[in-house]
Amino acid sequence: MTYCVAIKLNAGLVFLSDSRTNAGLDQISTFRKMIVYEKPDDRFMVLLSAGNLSISQSIREILQVEKLKDHEEDAEAITIWNAKSMFDATRVLGSAIRHVYERDAAALKQAGVDFNVSLIFGGQIKGEGMRLFQVYSAGNFIEATPETPYFQVGESKYGKPVLDRVITPNTPLDEAAKCALVSMDSTLKSNLSVGLPLDMVVYEANQFQTDKVVCIDEHNPYFKMMHSSWGVKLREVFDSIEDPTWDDGKTDVPLMQPTGRNLPLKKITSPKEKLI
Amino acid sequence: MTYCVAIKLNAGLVFLSDSRTNAGLDQISTFRKMIVYEKPDDRFMVLLSAGNLSISQSIREILQVEKLKDHEEDAEAITIWNAKSMFDATRVLGSAIRHVYERDAAALKQAGVDFNVSLIFGGQIKGEGMRLFQVYSAGNFIEATPETPYFQVGESKYGKPVLDRVITPNTPLDEAAKCALVSMDSTLKSNLSVGLPLDMVVYEANQFQTDKVVCIDEHNPYFKMMHSSWGVKLREVFDSIEDPTWDDGKTDVPLMQPTGRNLPLKKITSPKEKLI
Numbered sequence: 111m112t113y114c115v116a117i118k119l120n121a122g123l124v125f126l127s128d129s130r131t132n133a134g135l136d137q138i139s140t141f142r143k144m145i146v147y148e149k150p151d152d153r154f155m156v157l158l159s160a161g162n163l164s165i166s167q168s169i170r171e172i173l174q175v176e177k178l179k180d181h182e183e184d185a186e187a188i189t190i191w192n193a194k195s196m197f198d199a200t201r202v203l204g205s206a207i208r209h210v211y212e213r214d215a216a217a218l219k220q221a222g223v224d225f226n227v228s229l230i231f232g233g234q235i236k237g238e239g240m241r242l243f244q245v246y247s248a249g250n251f252i253e254a255t256p257e258t259p260y261f262q263v264g265e266s267k268y269g270k271p272v273l274d275r276v277i278t279p280n281t282p283l284d285e286a287a288k289c290a291l292v293s294m295d296s297t298l299k300s301n302l303s304v305g306l307p308l309d310m311v312v313y314e315a316n317q318f319q320t321d322k323v324v325c326i327d328e329h330n331p332y333f334k335m336m337h338s339s340w341g342v343k344l345r346e347v348f349d350s351i352e353d354p355t356w357d358d359g360k361t362d363v364p365l366m367q368p369t370g371r372n373l374p375l376k377k378i379t380s381p382k383e384k385l386i
Numbered sequence: 387m388t389y390c391v392a393i394k395l396n397a398g399l400v401f402l403s404d405s406r407t408n409a410g411l412d413q414i415s416t417f418r419k420m421i422v423y424e425k426p427d428d429r430f431m432v433l434l435s436a437g438n439l440s441i442s443q444s445i446r447e448i449l450q451v452e453k454l455k456d457h458e459e460d461a462e463a464i465t466i467w468n469a470k471s472m473f474d475a476t477r478v479l480g481s482a483i484r485h486v487y488e489r490d491a492a493a494l495k496q497a498g499v500d501f502n503v504s505l506i507f508g509g510q511i512k513g514e515g516m517r518l519f520q521v522y523s524a525g526n527f528i529e530a531t532p533e534t535p536y537f538q539v540g541e542s543k544y545g546k547p548v549l550d551r552v553i554t555p556n557t558p559l560d561e562a563a564k565c566a567l568v569s570m571d572s573t574l575k576s577n578l579s580v581g582l583p584l585d586m587v588v589y590e591a592n593q594f595q596t597d598k599v600v601c602i603d604e605h606n607p608y609f610k611m612m613h614s615s616w617g618v619k620l621r622e623v624f625d626s627i628e629d630p631t632w633d634d635g636k637t638d639v640p641l642m643q644p645t646g647r648n649l650p651l652k653k654i655t656s657p658k659e660k661l662i
Contacts, residue, residue: 147654148653149655170661174654174659174661175657191657267544268547271572274576275620275621276624284631288624288627288629292624300543300547310641311651312632321632325651331638332637332641333641335639339626339627343627344620344623345552347620347622350615351612351615353564354560354563354608363608363610365600375418375420375585377424377599378421378424378450379425380425380467381450385447
């Protein structure tokens, strides 16, 4: 499987992806799932992909040459390299997905394989603000908003709680990068189909380029520190919360309540007893 | 959906279940998913269920009268009320599942509904130690061991990391109860199809009965305290970990590595550039 996350903040964008690809537990490989498109002073875009690797690799290849014509009279077709907005660039990506679908979906279906791909595409094109999209296998897409400033694709559940607790549009860039790494760390711990190395890119608003591009493996000093600190401190928090006590007299926060709308379960004490 | 968790410790057993049942987002009800079977000084058993409610209710009803005959010459058929071991009692449960399957599965299939049920069944029968089983929809089952001392059914991913970090066979009973509640709290936060009230039962080894049975709703003082403390303290831990810095000179734990086997991603800077 895969885990990718992208966060849109007022200060910039954070992208993080793992690199494990598996076709069954006995066929594990490393494929990087992030591509950075950068034309300094003009546009900066990042594509993250989850799902069938043959589909996402084809999409990435086709995206480089994909052209979209809105009207016959348009002089120039739209590509990701000349699109005037991230919305248009994402439409080009949707069109690339549909081209791969036309080419491969029927044969995949015959082989019993779904046309399964999920993409995150975000960045900034000169003339507008940063934008972040999640793109589905039908080529349709949704955009991140201040209420939901992040997208995840792949194995998203383990790493979602910390994002929900921390991320708002006002979160500083480095704090959001830390949050993405904690989210990834929880996922790595619980799911074997997500694995190192990680690719991380942090983009600062209105720069149209970045040098904050890093590949994080098991020797990365920061990731090692964060991984061990998080585990130890989480345990300290757990220990610092009072255990439940069953004797109401001994605590301000009894687990047993004297009364309430919801009564404790009735016990079944013999084969003859009715359940309800 | 549902979230149920059961933990087997040297000191006893902990069972926790939510009570939300949904057939689509617009049809939400409260059904309790735990049943306690208790014959003081002889046996104590708890059944937790996830999956199709019509199936699990039928299983619970049939289980009360289900009989298993190993050999024709056996004088007495085995029921959950006379079984000499939890293994045999769980076989009776498996048999009850198969009876419901024979009765309903074909008609469910015609209606496009899977025969979907997952059960956790645990307890103690006089003459042997405590045992804990996860029972599948085919009536087969697996038993918890010291290496894997807990089972979850339903929406298990959000609540798994804390169980993996805390639970061992030596964990004290009240601490394990706290851990189950934290695990449930994470699940409630992330998944609307899991909801209050909760049913919790804590059983102390070799007692063959318990009075630690509680129904926890939104007014429960302990659950409210734990819910808010966990959120606040988790955030404090997050804040206490250093943010990543991109300038190696400023920290002992740089995120950027000068060298390494895995190089940072090459950027794509024009339509003509090759991807690999």
